[in-house]
Amino acid sequence: MNIQKSFDQEYAPKLYIVPTPIGNLEDITIRALRILKAVDMIAAEDTRNTQKLLNHFEIKTPLISYHEHNKQTRGTLLLEKLQSGQSIAAVSDAGMPAISDPGQELVRLAIENDIDVVVLPGANAALCALVGSGLDTRSFLFYGFLPRKKKDKEIELEKLNYMQASILLYESPYRVKETLQTMQKIFDSRRQIVLARELTKRFEEYARGTIEELLDWAAGRELKGEFCMVVAGNENAADELSPEKWWEEEQLTAKEHVAYIIENEGITSKEAIKRVAAERKQPKREIYQAYHQLGE
Known part of the structure; x- marks a missing residue:
């Protein structure tokens, strides 16, 4: 248990999770600027991008890289600095760290070692898109x-179809176009979807409509910028077709079900x-035998 x-301890070392603007620099908070100036070090997904932000606000705090490819070794180093009494701010290229960006492992590492983790509120593209949708x-x-x-995309969308x-x-x-085409195969063609791109930037744009309408809209365009897609829920989803039953819709055997989870979630066969x-609400022994093809 962790409380x-x-x-309570004002001068204790802390790991700050600091959201940065997703486009418009005016969206950074006064508190975020204060923390970025006050900490001993900033751990950034891409130090080149973050340096531009720091230069704009005349912040001189040292930078260190922390990203998907060095998170193991760099996480250990950052923990050592926190344990030595330094405070660190973690930032991603844009938006809230740890949400489809690096940071989750660093937060967990800090918590496991009794380092306070303080999360600042701030920009997040997905929530902006949802509210504007x-x-x-x-x-x-x-x-x-x-x-x-x-194939993996189709399986995931089959599961999401019943949300x-x-x-x-x-x-x-x-x-985007390929994803819409896949959705057209799986979802009701009347399902409402909203495409939001370049959020908070000069060319911010929302495209709202059915899957068919959005495919027509996208067909003759060169799509640019990062997209958020907001998909309306399935109001007619029946209980028997809940996301928990997705493997039945895909007609996966128990062995295929286990193999899919191992491949896509990176966990052990035992897990x-x-x-x-x-x-599947089956005895673990039966799934073990099916996966290892015992007794055949």
């Missing part, structure tokens, strides 16, 4: 980026077998 009282905001699922492989909540996705401009047994 954190963030400001006009779709239901009462319940939503943030998914992030869909898989790139066509009654609004769905928030990030997508590259180079894959995957336990998970599949729980999802």
Whole structure:
């Protein structure tokens, strides 16, 4: 168990999670600027991008890189600095760190070692897109980026098809059309979707409509900028077609179910077998035998 009282020890070292603007530099908060100036070091996803932000606001705090490819070794180094009494601010290129950006592992590492983690509020593209979409905001699922492989993307969209909540996705401009085409195969063609691009920037744009309408809109355009896709929930989703039953829709065997989870979530076969047994409500022994093809 871990209890954190963030400001009881004013001078104790802290890991600050600091959101940065997703486009418009005016969206940074006064508190964020103060923290970036006050900490001993800033851990940045891309030091070149963050340096531009710091230069704009005349902030001289030293930078160190922390990204997907060095998070293991760099995380250890940052923890050592925190344990030595230094405070560190973690930032991503834009928006809230740890939301489809590096930071989650660093937060966990700090918590496991009793370092206070203080998260500042700030810009987030997905929430901006949701509010501006006009779709239901009462319940939503943030998914992030869909898989790139066509089959994996189809499987994920099959699962998402039965969500009654609004769905928030990030997508590259180079894959928006292909993703819409895949959605057309799986979703009701009347499903409402909103594409939001270049949020908070000069060329901010929302395209709202059905899948068919958005495919027509996108067909003759060269799409640019990072996209947020907001998908209306499936109001007609039946309980028997809940996301928990997605493997039945895909007609996956128990062995294929285990293999899919191992490949896409990077967990061990032991963990995957336990998970599949729980999802299918079958004894773990049966899933183990099916996966390893015992007794055949």
